[in-house]
Amino acid sequence: MASSPSSQRISSTVAEAEVRRGPWTVDEDLTLVNYIAEHGEGRWNCLARGAGLKRTGKSCRLRWLNYLRPDVKRGNFTADEQLLILDLHSRWGNRWSKIAQHLPGRTDNEIKNYWRTRVQKHAKQLNCDANSSKFKDAMRYLWMPRLADHHRLHHQASDHAAMPAGQQPMGGYMESSGGMATSSSGSFASESYDGGFYSGSFASESYDGGFYSNACLGETMLNDDGNCWIQEAGFCAEAATDCQFQDTELSGWVQGFSEGLAEDFWSLDDVWKMQ
DNA sequence: AAGCATTCCAACCGCTAGAAC
DNA sequence: AGTTCTAGCGGTTGGAATGCT
Incomplete structure (x- = not known):
């Protein structure tokens, strides 16, 4: 520079x-x-x-x-990367370098900047703290499903085309057992992320409502080297917004999001614009 | 066109942990 | 055991770029 x-x-x-x-x-x-x-x-x-x-x-x-560094990836974050950041941050907090280890070519500084400029901006718009459980739940229930669903719409055809011949879906990637802590375990090895859709990455260990595992995890398949391919995302924005939250306060709050801020924060266009 | 506000990100700072001496 | 050096982490800042009035 x-x-x-x-x-x-x-x-x-x-x-x-x-x-x-x-x-x-x-x-x-x-x-x-x-x-x-x-x-x-x-x-x-x-x-x-x-x-x-x-x-x-x-x-x-x-x-x-x-x-x-020659392997530094420049440019906007893909939906995959955004999803990964959101999920990993919900797990580890501001452990930027740890998060960066799961995003090849991205630096902790870049991820940190993304979080502070994009995510915290939205939290501010929503008048809550980005680290609050309220905001994290909103991310899980609305933002991430929408990102993932949009991703599916964009890439489903190409992913199908790119899938190695002869591979069959594994069925439910993770069997719901009513709690994400159990269903999410073991799904997060960095080796399994190949830049494609990171299925099974949305679970929060702190969330045990069962909704996410049922509604959001798609069928997946693994290729020869263990990389995870999404076969068909089994959830969509509708699933998220139709969900009956157990927390009535959150439910009403999220409903307010959907109605009042759909044109802004939760707009797919807006989300996609960030890429 | 100009001035102001906001956004974004490269770079810096302070701090800590671990290695080397 | 104590000190110094090095690497790395997370928070913060400065300023260019962009958007808005």
Whole structure:
């Protein structure tokens, strides 16, 4: 990222005069990339000195990991990724690096920014905290099913076409036992995520109402290397909105969402626009 | 067209844990 | 055992880009 010198924050003290801060220039990027290509990464302070960069090792490391690494995926999050983030965050909270491990090519910084700018924005619109159980339930019952359903509509045909020949659906991916904690177990190995639809990922361990496992999990199939393919998503937005929530307060609240905010937050167009 | 507000994201900061000495 | 160094994490900020009036 090039920038004009005037826009760069330069340290003022004599001791720090040699340390550059602020946006990286193209030259700096090239220097760092070339140096790492030749010497490898690690020992960042030594690396910074060795490369002749007037940056801290910390700054070099961050630049490399978040921007220059060849496998960094850029661009908007896909529906798959959004679903995964929502689910993983409901499980682990702000464990960004842990969440990022399940999204190949995405950095913790990017996921963190996504959460803060997109998800928390919606929470604010809804006048609740993004970490509140109320908001999490709304995500599970409305946002995620809608995203997943929309995903299904978009990809069903192509997924079918792309499925390896001769493979048959496994039947219910997870048998509902009336509680998500049981039905969700074992479905979340990162290895099983191949960038496709992450079936079985919507369950929250804290949720035991049984609704999600029944209404939301589709039939799946696994390919030879264990990757999970969705065969047919067994739930839809209607299932979610028709659901009778056990919590009457939440039910009314969600109903308010559906009616009052359908054109905004819960609009599929709006959700899809974020991709 | 200009000014203001908002959004988005790269980069920084402080802190912690673990390794090395 | 104590100190220093390094890597990594999560929170925060600055400013460019974009949208709105």
